[in-house]
Amino acid sequence: MSLASWYQLIIFSWQSFWRNIWLSIVTITIIVLALVSINFLVVLNVITDTAVSLVQEKIDVSVYFKQTVTEPQVLEVKTYLASLAQVDDITYISQQTALQAFRERHQQNTAIIESLEALDQNPLGATLIIQAKSLDDYPEILSVLDNSKYNELILDKNFEDHAAYISKLKNISDTINRIGILTAAVFIFIATLIVFNTIRVAIYTHRQEIGIMKLVGAANWFIRSPFLFSGIWYGIVATVFAVAIMFPLLKVMQPPLNAFFLTADVSLAAYFRQHFWQIFGIEFLGIILLNAVSSFVAIRRYLKV
Amino acid sequence: MIIFKNITKLYPPNTTAVKGINLHIKPKEFVSIVGRSGTGKTTLVKLLIAEEKPTEGRIIVGGWDITGIRSNEIPILRRQIGVVFQDFKLLTKKTVFENIAFALQVCGAKRSRIQEIVPQVLKIVNLSGKENRYPLQLSGGEQQRVAIARSLVHRPKILIADEPTGNLDSFNTREIIDLLLKINEFGTTVLLVSHDREVVNYVNKRVIALGDGQIISDQKIGKYII
Numbered sequence: 251m252s253l254a255s256w257y258q259l260i261i262f263s264w265q266s267f268w269r270n271i272w273l274s275i276v277t278i279t280i281i282v283l284a285l286v287s288i289n290f291l292v293v294l295n296v297i298t299d300t301a302v303s304l305v306q307e308k309i310d311v312s313v314y315f316k317q318t319v320t321e322p323q324v325l326e327v328k329t330y331l332a333s334l335a336q337v338d339d340i341t342y343i344s345q346q347t348a349l350q351a352f353r354e355r356h357q358q359n360t361a362i363i364e365s366l367e368a369l370d371q372n373p374l375g376a377t378l379i380i381q382a383k384s385l386d387d388y389p390e391i392l393s394v395l396d397n398s399k400y401n402e403l404i405l406d407k408n409f410e411d412h413a414a415y416i417s418k419l420k421n422i423s424d425t426i427n428r429i430g431i432l433t434a435a436v437f438i439f440i441a442t443l444i445v446f447n448t449i450r451v452a453i454y455t456h457r458q459e460i461g462i463m464k465l466v467g468a469a470n471w472f473i474r475s476p477f478l479f480s481g482i483w484y485g486i487v488a489t490v491f492a493v494a495i496m497f498p499l500l501k502v503m504q505p506p507l508n509a510f511f512l513t514a515d516v517s518l519a520a521y522f523r524q525h526f527w528q529i530f531g532i533e534f535l536g537i538i539l540l541n542a543v544s545s546f547v548a549i550r551r552y553l554k555v
Numbered sequence: 556m557i558i559f560k561n562i563t564k565l566y567p568p569n570t571t572a573v574k575g576i577n578l579h580i581k582p583k584e585f586v587s588i589v590g591r592s593g594t595g596k597t598t599l600v601k602l603l604i605a606e607e608k609p610t611e612g613r614i615i616v617g618g619w620d621i622t623g624i625r626s627n628e629i630p631i632l633r634r635q636i637g638v639v640f641q642d643f644k645l646l647t648k649k650t651v652f653e654n655i656a657f658a659l660q661v662c663g664a665k666r667s668r669i670q671e672i673v674p675q676v677l678k679i680v681n682l683s684g685k686e687n688r689y690p691l692q693l694s695g696g697e698q699q700r701v702a703i704a705r706s707l708v709h710r711p712k713i714l715i716a717d718e719p720t721g722n723l724d725s726f727n728t729r730e731i732i733d734l735l736l737k738i739n740e741f742g743t744t745v746l747l748v749s750h751d752r753e754v755v756n757y758v759n760k761r762v763i764a765l766g767d768g769q770i771i772s773d774q775k776i777g778k779y780i781i
């Protein structure tokens with residue numbers, strides 16, 4: 251294909267873009283909406299990820315050992331747990347430290363202190379505080395522990411309290427995600443239909459040129475390609491608009507987000523900047539692919555060469 | 556140059572447009588095709604440029620059997636056949652120059668080639684100086700000359716004119732016919748479809764008369780006989 255052909259193709263497709271400018275505007279608006287709704291999905295994900303990780307930081311499993319278990323035994327369990335892939339961090343609290351902490355907590359309560367003094371043995375066992383890499387890992391860690399030979403050393407584990415809380419959070423995040431995906435899917439579907447229709451109309455408004463092109467012996471692909479290209483133009487222009495709209499929107503969303511999390515650690519704009527090519531690049535390729543396909547179908551159906 | 560072998564064309568559901576046409580047109584011939592409305596003249600034109608496929612028979616153009624032509628070969632055929640119609644088929648938003656250049660652009664011609672050929676064909680049709688006019692600023696005869704100029708950009712071996720003077724007065728008609736004769740003298744095979752008795756008699760060359768989709772007469776130096 252010659253350079254002159256490429257040049258003509260781009261010119262023609264650009265002209266067809268302008269020829270139906272209002273339709274082009276509608277088409278681009280819908281594609282921009284589709285892209286923005288996808289970006290909201292990304293925002294939602296950032297927010298729920300942040301929420302989950304904030305909660306996760308506060309969640310751990312405490313494993314209380316029986317009072318008779320010795321320090322080397324506890325450390326052996328610790329080593330064993332540390333070898334699990336799901337475990338992020340383990341803190342060891344010795345019997346001594348546990349007792350001290352207990353004392354400090356109950357300084358004011360003389361009755362408790364006195365009864366502690368009366369014992370000649372430390373009534374508290376050691377504790378291991380385990381943090382998992384992800385919320386989903388806790389049940390697994392617990393069940394590994396339950397089924398290990400160390401189970402009999404363990405007095406108690408306090409995880410049940412958090413389970414409900416975590417699953418609720420996960421539920422909310424999943425629901426939000428599902429709604430987001432549905433919305434984005436609807437927009438994408440509409441955008442595809444609109445692109446299809448726009449190309450159909452473009453073919454109709456160019457029927458005179460198409461007739462002449464055929465008559466003078468323009469190659470079939472040359473007659474078809476401008477319509478394919480204009481589908482691609484829509485993708486390009488819409489992505490540029492989506493990028494231009496997105497950053498101000500993120501800026502508006504930031505203050506309420508900070509208020510909600512009581513921290514300014516999460517910057518949406520920074521996230522989008524960091525993942526610019528992943529987010530907008532993939533969206534761009536996706537929308538172009540989609541436009542190309544729906545243009546192609548419209549051309550197949552309405553442009554007989 | 557053009558051979559029709561036993562050509563029949565049926566349009567669904569039950570129209571027989573042409574039936575058993577046998578025709579041999581030699582290079583550089585000027586042939587007029589006449590006949591009443593609906594006798595299949597335009598159908599013959601469409602078969603020649605592969606806009607329609609024959610139901611039966613074979614068509615050979617310049618030694619090329621185009622009967623079963625593939626869709627991606629049709630453009631190659633059409634660059635060898637210039638066609639003009641009664642309704643000119645010009646783009647009203649483009650100037651004369653742009654209309655003609657369009658035919659080259661869509662075939663991927665370079666700008667330099669366009670700059671070279673467009674003035675040439677404009678000169679042939681005697682429209683030099685009017686290249687910046689829009690079609691609606693021209694007379695009917697001039698518009699048809701633009702269409703003829705456009706049909707010449709690929710230097711076709713065959714020029715088909717389907718009722719080219721149907722919309723023109725007798726003065727403009729004369730001009731167009733003279734132009735077709737001139738193009739024929741340069742060596743292009745010309746096929747003129749016409750209703751017009753005066754036109755055909757004026758041309759005074761081979762005349763093929765169609766009636767009901769069949770050839771009813773074929774005269775070397777013919778008169779309009781129907």
Ligand SMILES: Nc1ncnc2c1ncn2[C@@H]1O[C@H](COP(=O)(O)OP(=O)(O)OP(=O)(O)O)[C@@H](O)[C@H]1O
Pocket residue numbers: 566567570571572590591592593594595596597598599
């Ligand atoms: N696409 C089509 N579908 C069905 N029938 C058609 C089609 N095109 C033409 N016909 C029929 O085929 C016959 C021949 O038509 P054609 O256009 O070849 O006639 P013509 O000789 O060019 O007439 P005119 O002088 O009016 O232009 C007519 O009966 C017409 O109705």
Ligand SMILES: [Mg+2]
Pocket residue numbers: 596597598717
């Ligand atoms: Mg006709």
